[in-house]
Amino acid sequence: MIKSTNKKNRTGKGKKLFTIGETAKSVLGELNNPVDATNRFINLALNSVGEDSQSRQFLLESKQGMRRISALLKRLNSYADKMEREITKISRFDTDDS
């Protein structure tokens, strides 16, 4: 009885983790492309504006913002990766149990 409750809990937890992992992956997929491209366009723009121009300042500020988003995405990536490893561990556990 206890064994079956534990298994049920693990399955529930596994499903939850799977959903979180999948959501994180799709968020990453949707965000990384535009963030990657925007970073590059900012760099290209920085190469073509004057050293002391106001536009350069704005672009540098934007770059800072994009860096923060990039760092956040990297953390989300490692989180999604961790989720996936957890799911693999749980499903392996369940296979062993049965």
Next chain:
Amino acid sequence: MNRPQILILNKDILTQKSLYELLSRSNYKVEAADTFKKAIEFLKNGNFKAVLADIDKAPGLELLKFIKENSYNTAVIMLSSYGKADSAANAITLGAFDYLIKPIEDQKILSVIRAAIDKMDSLSAAAISSKKGISSKALACGLVGNSAPITEIYSLIDRVSTSKATILLRGESGTGKRMIARAIHKSDKKRKDKPFIEVSCGALPKEIIESELFGHTKGSFTGALADRKGRFELADGGTILLDDIDSFSLDLQTKLLRVLQQKEFERVGDHNTMKVDVRVIATTNQNLEKAIADGRFRQDLYYRLNVISITIPPLRERKEDLPALIKHFIAVYSKENYKKIKNITDEAYRILTSYDWPGNVRELENIIERAVILDTDLVIDKDDLPEVLLSGSSNVVEKPVTLNTGSVSTLKEALKNPERIFIEKILEEVGGNKKKAAIKLGVNRTTLYNKLRQHNLLSYISSKK
């Protein structure tokens, strides 16, 4: 110079466009596809050094498999939005060169592409070498490069090294004629362990050159205090390199002709004829045919020397060899100066590859040596390069536009590239000013805009502003 071709496979148009802009401005010829089918079409019609393939939305893995199955000499760099160790490992196992997770720093992507191209170039050089049976001896003599003309020279070295024939090496100053002469000597099984004697004909005073070449006996002239062997005697059994043969006087040319024809000569002040077995390699950076017409060079000597003639192309005509040469000289001078130079920045690399190298390989070698010595942070950057390179656009030799007729089928397609080059040239001249460019080109502004859009030059204009 042929810009290396890169193919982008990415469904995300924004990413595709950003990569296109970055790579185009980094001196690559870029094509972009958003489907597997389009990518295959590009691959079949182009000569791509690297492919940036997205594996999330686009079928990057399928493209990787296709490239490997069809043995394309193309490096595949996988791009993904989601980093997972096993998919990266899977891609590398299938033969991907690298696996990059977005967002990717520009410097990172450029350095990975460069490393991929270097690897592909060295693989193809090795393949060509083994295909043509080029001995590693020629390569081991310090000859660096894998462009078509240099590969042909490697092959020639191997073929001529076993013959007794006199060889004439032609090429601009600094192209590496001496190195090739040494490689010929080292590749000659019979002579490689015998002397290799170099004579800089232009550097020797006219009064002593005869005695230097043929030797003299004691008392044959003032200052001849003892018998002395000449360079031909010293080279007996081996090779003599006569550098700048065109600087010989007509009188000396006659004596040299006798050595070449009969393999015999007399020391200065001696009547005994000496016989030697020497292979003669002569070099020149002059137009000998013109020297003959001007009466400065003997025609019969020219025919004797010109049995086998090897022309070494200037560096500006084999810029594909620049990456390998840069890498080679960095390694050589880092070692010599007890430094551990790790890298060269993309900016410095771009400057080196866009310069036209009037002083050829020797100039490149000197500049790299200087950069290695001046460098303080173990990465060669723009500041380590001399001013002449930074303002080197005036040195650029204008080359005629060459038409690649291999892959085009219509007149419109054939004229596309020259048209783009001409528009770029005019835009450069007028500093990107569209109005002035339209006047110079003799078209109205609307036509110019259409042409700019057609050739993807709109971003070029904005970068000039």
